[in-house]
Amino acid sequence: MSRLISTLWAPDGLFAGWPPAVLDPAGPYAGSIAVLTWVLFAIALLVLAVVGTALWIALWGKQRTRQRLGGSRLIWIAGIAFPVVVLTLLLVYGLRLTSSLSAGTGPRTDLRIRVTGEMWWWRVAYLDAEGRVVSWDANELHIPVGRTVELELESADVIHSFWVPRLSGKTDMIPGRRNLIKIQADAPGVYAGQCAEYCGGPHALMGFVVIAQPPADFARFMRAASHPAAPPPSPGRQLFETAGCAACHRIAGTPANGMEGPDLTLLGRRRTLGAGILPNNHGTLMGWIGDSQAIKPGNRMPPFSMLSSAELDALATYLEQRK
Amino acid sequence: MQARIAAIALLLVTVGACKSPPVRRHFMPEASASRGKAIIARVGCTACHAIPGIDWPKGRVGPNLENFADGTLIAGKVPNRPDMLAAYVRDAPALVPGSGMPAMPLTQEESRDVAAYLYTLGA
Numbered sequence: 475m476s477r478l479i480s481t482l483w484a485p486d487g488l489f490a491g492w493p494p495a496v497l498d499p500a501g502p503y504a505g506s507i508a509v510l511t512w513v514l515f516a517i518a519l520l521v522l523a524v525v526g527t528a529l530w531i532a533l534w535g536k537q538r539t540r541q542r543l544g545g546s547r548l549i550w551i552a553g554i555a556f557p558v559v560v561l562t563l564l565l566v567y568g569l570r571l572t573s574s575l576s577a578g579t580g581p582r583t584d585l586r587i588r589v590t591g592e593m594w595w596w597r598v599a600y601l602d603a604e605g606r607v608v609s610w611d612a613n614e615l616h617i618p619v620g621r622t623v624e625l626e627l628e629s630a631d632v633i634h635s636f637w638v639p640r641l642s643g644k645t646d647m648i649p650g651r652r653n654l655i656k657i658q659a660d661a662p663g664v665y666a667g668q669c670a671e672y673c674g675g676p677h678a679l680m681g682f683v684v685i686a687q688p689p690a691d692f693a694r695f696m697r698a699a700s701h702p703a704a705p706p707p708s709p710g711r712q713l714f715e716t717a718g719c720a721a722c723h724r725i726a727g728t729p730a731n732g733m734e735g736p737d738l739t740l741l742g743r744r745r746t747l748g749a750g751i752l753p754n755n756h757g758t759l760m761g762w763i764g765d766s767q768a769i770k771p772g773n774r775m776p777p778f779s780m781l782s783s784a785e786l787d788a789l790a791t792y793l794e795q796r797k
Numbered sequence: 798m799q800a801r802i803a804a805i806a807l808l809l810v811t812v813g814a815c816k817s818p819p820v821r822r823h824f825m826p827e828a829s830a831s832r833g834k835a836i837i838a839r840v841g842c843t844a845c846h847a848i849p850g851i852d853w854p855k856g857r858v859g860p861n862l863e864n865f866a867d868g869t870l871i872a873g874k875v876p877n878r879p880d881m882l883a884a885y886v887r888d889a890p891a892l893v894p895g896s897g898m899p900a901m902p903l904t905q906e907e908s909r910d911v912a913a914y915l916y917t918l919g920a
């Protein structure tokens with residue numbers, strides 16, 4: 475799978491960031507996890523070396539050294555006291571190091587995004603200070619560089635897990651709960667994420683991207699996203715509203731207000747289709763609409779095999795202009 | 798014994814000579830099939846076409862391109878030639894008006910690489 479993904483995504487900047495590197499932090503919250511990982515790894519190596527040496531002595535050491543290893547004193551010291559002290563110190567150290575990851579601690583932030591796990595995509599809602607939804611999006615998060623963003627993680631159906639390895643730890647999305655985490659990117663870029671809890675059928679094809687932008691670009695994105703222009707009449711728009719698309723998909727400023735599937739108001743801005751799995755262009759849009767089941771088997775969008783290529787073309791034209 | 802070996806050798810030489818050397822019907826010395834494969838994966842041709850060598854996805858909206866190199870016509874309209882194919886994968890409706898395939902985001906060079914990969918798909 476990873477070989478497939480890297481041939482698919484690596485060749486150019488469009489999908490830079492995939493597959494996500496696990497121990498290559500790009501922000502403070504992923505940073506503390508990487509530090510903890512390396513500290514635990516180093517201590518584990520050290521303990522392994524000590525145990526290995528003791529084993530070597532027990533098997534092949536001189537009689538006198540072996541005698542020293544025997545007896546209950548060593549069990550009390552190395553078998554009980556040492557692990558209790560080391561593990562307690564590590565526990566305290568680890569909890570202190572990662573305490574900043576959970577929300578409600580550390581510096582306050584006024585930037586909140588709610589991400590809801592759905593089978594098999596991500597519903598994204600940008601929230602204002604009062605927690606009202608400013609703008610809907612899907613499968614893509616825009617964040618400003620160098621600023622902490624608080625995420626409200628929820629699930630609409632089964633347990634999913636939100637994971638952008640370079641920006642934060644892994645946090646489950648549990649039905650009926652709201653888990654809070656913080657993410658931050660220190661440099662502009664595209665950071666790939668992936669559902670990390672098996673959630674049925676096409677779970678492996680449930681990806682997303684986080685796009686970290688300079689603050690001015692992010693402000694421009696939020697302005698455009700919170701006040702989308704109503705699309706003018708077009709054959710594609712008419713088709714969208716009559717062929718059944720509008721029953722599940724919403725486009726702000728039009729009668730299309732289905733909330734079952736991803737909001738398509740900003741589809742033309744997205745880098746990917748099908749939740750982080752396909753590049754977003756005219757051709758892939760036509761292919762996805764025509765038969766998404768061939769691409770992501772089991773996803774909840776039916777194939778639209780009754781549409782002609784001219785109709786697929788009109789729909790793709792309409793959708794790629796939604797930004 | 799020696800006569801026998803000679804006979805076998807003669808048989809091998811003559812039978813081996815029966816097969817004519819492969820004819821490269823599509824000669825694209827400047828293009829790179831391996832680059833073409835990476836480009837196909839990147840722009841997502843397989844959202845609509847099943848293309849051997851790319852495991853996923855295998856789209857069904859457009860034709861399966863298995864053995865594409867052996868075909869005579871592109872889209873049932875134009876001759877299956879390197880220049881035509883490179884032009885077609887880049888801007889299909891310009892070459893074949895009414896084609897179900899849209900223009901794809903490819904440069905001219907990239908479209909030649911893609912064509913070179915499609916010409917590796919033959920029996």
